[in-house]
Amino acid sequence: MPLARMIDGRATAERLRRDLADEVARLKSDHGLTPGLAVVLVGDDGASQVYVRSKGEQSKAAGMHSVTHILPADTSQTELLALVRHLNGDPAIHGILVQLPLPKGLDEKAIIQAIDPDKDVDGLHVINAGRLAQGLPCLAPCTPVGCMILLRDTLGQDLSGKRAVVIGRSALVGRPVAQLLVQANCTVTIAHSHTQDLAAVCREADILVAAAGRAQMIKADWLKPGVTVIDVGTNPIPFRDPAKAAEGKTKLVGDVDYKAAREVAYAITPVPGGVGPMTVACLLVNTVTAAKRIAGI
């Protein structure tokens, strides 16, 4: 059996960004509309700083209006809520993203619920989660949107009738990706930490979305031959090389044993280079969608 096709998230994200840049240029010339994204970072978490910089750079590169608000770690709930309310009322801003996690002492849920649902480009507001659950138009979370684009790129637009298994039920990944798969007429099973005989559940899948955050938990013999695997997990593990390990360096792996899974699957996303690059690209997609909806286009 030939090795599974590698689903190249970097290339797909690059194509999405090019298409978006064209659409942003058209919105400007035809409607005088420049989609605007505001990213809010509280504190000095290193990983969050990298994500926020990348979101700002990519939205500017696509021709969008982009502002980044960096607030000190001791920002109060009242100050952060005031900024969110200011952005809700700013007509140049169509998407608001508050980078998570927030420093201790800030109430994440209350901050997210304060974002105008029409500008909630992370898709985490209960109004958007509810609309998604009911199959209504909404802003869905970026990573699940990215997973669906990769699946349709790989298997074609019509996913009807496929058996899909999603491992994970978080509001950020597992639940929304399962709902998008249901909307695509898949038959969906959601597995989680209480699922019994996970290997047997996985073996039923034509499409397996792994979002447990457990390094290389899913083995090749858990997979049905010909399955398409979307590996959302990003898990840092120590290098095997003792010298690198001694320096405390880590590498990223997914939830799936990638090398062995390539012998069985039809197609699979690598980690890194699979779902990750799609997440930021889909943030830009959601911002353009929000801008068009707000402008009535």
Ligand code: NAP
């Ligand atoms: P999370 O909130 O920790 O949720 C993990 C889910 O996996 C939970 O529903 C949990 O079940 C389930 N789970 C944990 N261990 C399990 C096991 N042994 N067997 C079956 N299910 C298990 O994590 P998340 O935010 O959804 O993220 C999941 C992974 O995706 C993480 O590695 C994260 O870093 C990665 N991620 C990547 C991107 C990207 O852009 N590439 C974006 C977001 C997240 P319970 O509900 O029963 O606890």
